[in-house]
Structures are given as structure tokens and as C-alpha cells.
Amino acid sequence: MPGRRRQSYARFLEHPVLRAVRGRWAFLSQRWIEPLLGPLTRRLRRWGVLRSVNRFLLTIGDEGATLVQLRGAEAVDAVLIGPETEDGLGALRSYLGKDPQAELVVAADVLEQMYREEQIPKASRFDRGKILERRLEVAFPHDRLKAVVPLSAAKGKAVFAALPETEYIREWIGFLESLSNPVTGFCLLPLEASDLAEALGPSPAGETRQIWRVLASQQATSGFRQIFETEGRMVVTRLSQRPSGDLPAEAVAQLIERELRSSISYLKRLGYSEQDRLDLVVLDRPEVCRAVQERDLPVASLTAYTPHQAGLLLGLGEVAPEESGFSDVLMAQWLASKKRPEMVLDTPVLRQRSAYDRLFRTGFAVAAGLSLFTIFELANLAFDAFDTSTTSEVLGAQLATEQRAAESISKRLSSLEIGMDDVTLVDRTADAIEGESFDPAALLSAIAGQLGDGMAVDKLAYADPRLAGEAGPPQAGPRTPKQSALPTLTFTVRLPASLIQTDVQRRQAKELRDRLQTALPAWQVDITRLPADALHGQVIEGSSTQSIGVGTAATIDYMLSRKA
């Protein structure tokens, strides 16, 4: 997290409203939630399902180790194991044994650390892992503690790092592998603290030059450490012997200047030039900070803080006494404040333990989820069984009631004077006869009334398809419904013989159709055949005293269809 954002976040956390909310939440949690969930969470922590509220951060240097105990984000205790400490590892073991479920994060701040930045060829996401692994093997073939991380800041590049397994480190590995605490390590302190300089001494906005930053700090367990960073990546780190405690502040400042100038000459080989901007952040005793500020250093800006001030500025709380110049706890807390370490160089045993831990927690969560699902499903099935059983009973009772009602109705029906079926049959038959009866004389009279002068009906035929097959010998099987077929009446009208113009004949034919349609609204009137043209293919004969006659008079066919 960049420094400005971290500071804003720290100020936000200290807002009075948020403090009041936190206080209220703490009260509620202590009063209600803790008594209810406390025993459960304690048990889950004991089983290893939940991580302990405590975390340990072990920084291993060449001159000892620092163990910092954190509760949440707050450091509650710190132990320094120096080379002169008797049974240092035993003391650490007993300290860690107080909370064996607490995670232990190990950071190495030893002299021998190897870094290599390499360009990675373009490859698919699946192949990239294999390529990185192969490159790592090539880069550090004899080292067991090694890792590679692609650089997000520099696209296509990756940092390869290894921690040579010296006798000293091997002793620590044996110790760590014998612990029951879940161990995350080894992290590399310079890599993890490379963004600390930017957080403490941000560069002014609008800077166009390339910015290089260097963090100079002292650790009790290792020595005087310089970490150079540019464009969000560590480019080089140097560890030199820690100046003696009784050395005057001016001498320490002089040492810092000398080491810095020495490092800059090396940095130039990595791309640094005089035109670039170099920001220096020094973490040391108050008097050293003052002495450094008085010196003429080859940097664009100088920021000097005591570790105490830096801790407060970064929102990490009090990480050291005001007069102390050691940054061990500050570095540990900075690492602890990260979501995850930049890089972890673990041994197969630690890796396997970590994998088992993850597998156990995941398995437990899945098992718990599956248990809940099983319980839910069983409850659901039980409810369904109860529901179907109850519904069956209710439906059975209702069915019995309906059957009793049916029997009662049947009794009433059987007691009728004439059976319901007989009455219905007679009624339907009478209805059918009534509905299909009609007066042919009335229909024919209506048609005759619409005929024009000289017109006559030559022939007509009426058929009711509904009654076709009603009579005659009994037929087996179901009868086909004929409701869709309605009665039709076809007839042929003869026009006056004197009428020979086809257009006049046709007009009269249509006029007759219109008159019939008006007179017989219950019928659909259609012309099925119009008179043909009489002037072609026919003999026309006559005289001045006789009307013109043709071989046969023109006829028109009509069809009346009963409307549904």
C-alpha cells in the first residue's frame, strides 16, 4: 500500500465516529458475541480450523533473531535472541509453544541472499509457470530455498531469489520444521521492505526524472542495511556491519554517507545516472538523524526518522523506544501489515505442512458445508414426507366425503320417476328433430319471390349431410360427427331466352344473388356457374318481328349453404 494511502487509512481509523463504533462493537462482542461464540471459536482454533488471533514474526539475521508477537495488527511483545543468549532456540520454542496454532512468519535478513532479475519469454499462462520453474532451476541449481515472482511493475520480467543453505540457516530450518506452529517462510526482508522508503519519503508530484529510493536502516539482528528501489522494484540491497553502539552520531552519519557513495557507484552499473532523482530515507537514533541531515549527501531529498516516528507515521503504533535506532520490530510489523509476502522460500517439509493445513481447513469447511447441506436435505425430506403424508390423509378424507356425496346423489337419481338418462335421451332427440326440421315450401317460395321477369327454376336439390346415414341398417362402431357439414340447396335458374348479352346475363345473375342473400339471411348464397359467352360458338337467329333467340336459354347455377 502506498504511503499516502496508508496514512489516510490510519487517520480514517482514528476518526471519532469510527472509534465510537469500534467501542460499541467491542462492548457488544464482549457482552454477547464472545460468550456465545467464544467456546466454539476456541475449540475451532484448538483443532486448527481457525487461525489464532496471535501471529509471530521471526526475523533471522546473522547476529541473532527477533521474535515479535502480534495480536491483530498490534505488537504485544518482542524477544531478541542474540548470539550470546543461552539456549536461544529453546527460549523461542517455549515462547511459541504458548500458542501452537498461531502462525509464524519467518523473514531472513542475513548477508547471503541472491537475487537475479531476468526477462521471461512471452508464453501462455499455463506455460509461464513451467518456464519460470525451469529458469529457477537453471539460476540456482544447488539451492533448496529458492523462489521466483513475476514483476508486476516491469512487464515480462521476473525476480529469482535464493537463500543459500548455510549451516546457520540449516539449524534454523531444523528448528522451524520441529515446531507445531504453522510456518510461513522464509520471506526475504529486503524484498518485503523495498516499498518502505516510498511510504516514508514520497517523491513530489510531477517529477519527470526517474526516481530511485534508498532506505538505510539498522537491525539489531543483522546490521546496517541499504535497500535501493526504483519503479516499484528492489534493484539492489547491501548489508554492512553495524556500527558500534558507542560510536558518535557524526561518525555514524559519516559511515552512512560513505556506504551510500559506495553503493551509488555500484548503482550506476544498474542504470542510475546523475540526472535521475535519488531520495534517501534514514531510520536511526534521533542524534544520527540530525547528524545525517547536516551532511552534504549526493541525494535529491533526505528523510530521516527514528523507527518510533516511522511506526507512528505508518500507522503501525509504537514499534520501538523513542531513542532506539533499531528497526527490527518496524520491519516485522511492516511485513505483517501486508496481505501476503512478496516471496516465500520454503522447504519441502514446510511446503507440505502448509499444503496439509490448507487442505485440512478446506476439507473442514467443505465437510461442515456438506453436513449443513445433509441436515437441510434430511429436514427437507422429512418435511416432504410429513407433508405428503398429511396431504394423503386429507385427500383420502375428502375423497371419502365425495364418494358418500356421489352415493347420495346416485340414490336420489335412482329414485326418480323416469331415469335421468331416459329423460335426457328423449330431450336430446326432440331437440335434434326440432333443430334440423325446416319448411321446404317456405324456402322455395322465398326463392321464387326473388326471381326476375322471365326467369324460372329448372331444377333444385337439397341435401342435409347431418342426416346422411342416420337411417338404414345399424352400423357398428362410433359414428363420425357431422356437425361441421351443414345443409345445402343447389338450383339452376333459366334466364329469358331473349336475353343474349352475356354481360347483362351476368349482371342479372349477380343481382339475383344479392336479392336472395338479402331475403335469406340464414343462408350463404353463391353463384357456382355463370352464363357462358353466347356470341361465340352458338347459332343466333331471328327476324325483325321476332325477338332474338339462341339455341338454348342461358342458365345460372346457385348454391345456398346454411350458415352455422
Added chain:
Amino acid sequence: MARLDIDLAKLKELPLRLKIVLGVLAIELVILLAGYLILDDAMASRVAEVDRLRAGLSQLRRKNAQLLQDLDHYPALKRRYDEAMARGLGNPLDRAGVVSAARDWSDRHRLTDLRFRLMPDPAKAAGSPHYVVENDQVEFEDGGVFDSDVLDFWNALLAQQPGHYRIAGFSLERSHEVDEPTLNSLRHGTLTPLLKSKIDLVWTGIQPNVQGGP
């Protein structure tokens, strides 16, 4: 088929708590699977039984509602039944009477060449416990001078037994032109038919079935 190789030695090396969790997971999966296989089928049959009861109940309710509705309508139906029977719907077809009357009306309406046909067996259309509907086919063909005579003849036929007859079809066709020889023969009292007619009737009656009347 791929072989499932389980390295028992590696399994034994797993931490105890991990083995317990994996065991619990396996047991839960077995319980779930068995539960689904056994209980799901049992539940499906129970649900099917409920559906069957529900469908039966619904059908019985509809039937009862229909029967109750019929009972409510019974007085009106009975009244119509009485009226239909009073009109003679239950009378049998007097085959000889129909033919005799047709002959009589044919002469009365100056029709010639009367031909008739009554089918030997009636068709049984529908039935009830005590009745059966019978349909007899009756056909008349004749010739005439005037269409009004034919229509009068048909009206007389239909009026003979109202409520029984339905017209399945009829036809009228001019068979002869009104020319001078025809008019002369008419003047001399000779009936020369000018048209042909035909009518097909369906005589419907309600008759007691084999078991007897109500």
C-alpha cells in the same frame, strides 16, 4: 479404463486430523448418495400417490357437480320429456299407414308415378337404460304438373306425424317443356307430368329397448 492407484503408504502418512476430515467427507458423500438413491424414489412414489388422489378427487367432484346440476334441471327436463312423449315421439312408425296415406294424398294432389321405399330395419342411433332411438329412412318419388302440388304433398306427409320427420334431402326437376302438345293434352284432361320430385325423410322415434319400458 483408467486405473485408480491409491498410495496407501502416502495416505497413512497424512496427519490424523486430515484423515479424520477426509473420512467424514467420504461418509457424508455416501450418506447423501444413498439418501438420494433410496429416499428420492420413496418420496417420488408418495408424491405420485398424492397426485393420483388429487386427480381422483377432482374427477369425482366434477362428476358430482354435473349430477347435481342434472338434478337441478330435472324438473325442466321431465316437463320437456312429457311434452315430447305427448307429441307422440314414443309412438312406433305405422309403415302401412304411411304408405296408404301417401297414396291417398298423391291422388288428391294430382301426382303421377308415385314410388315409395321404406327401409326394412330401423337404425339404432343412441340409447338409455330403457329407451332406444330408432331412425327409419322413407323415400318418395313422383311426377306432377305443378310444383305447388308437389309441395302440398310434402306438407301433408310432414304434417302426418309432426316431431318425427326430418328432411335428409329433396329435389325438383323440370322434366318437360310447356309446349303446344302438352297444353293440348292437358286441355283434354290427360295429366302429363311436367316435373319430377323426390324427397328423403328420416323418421325418428323413441322405442322401448329390449329390457322394456320405464
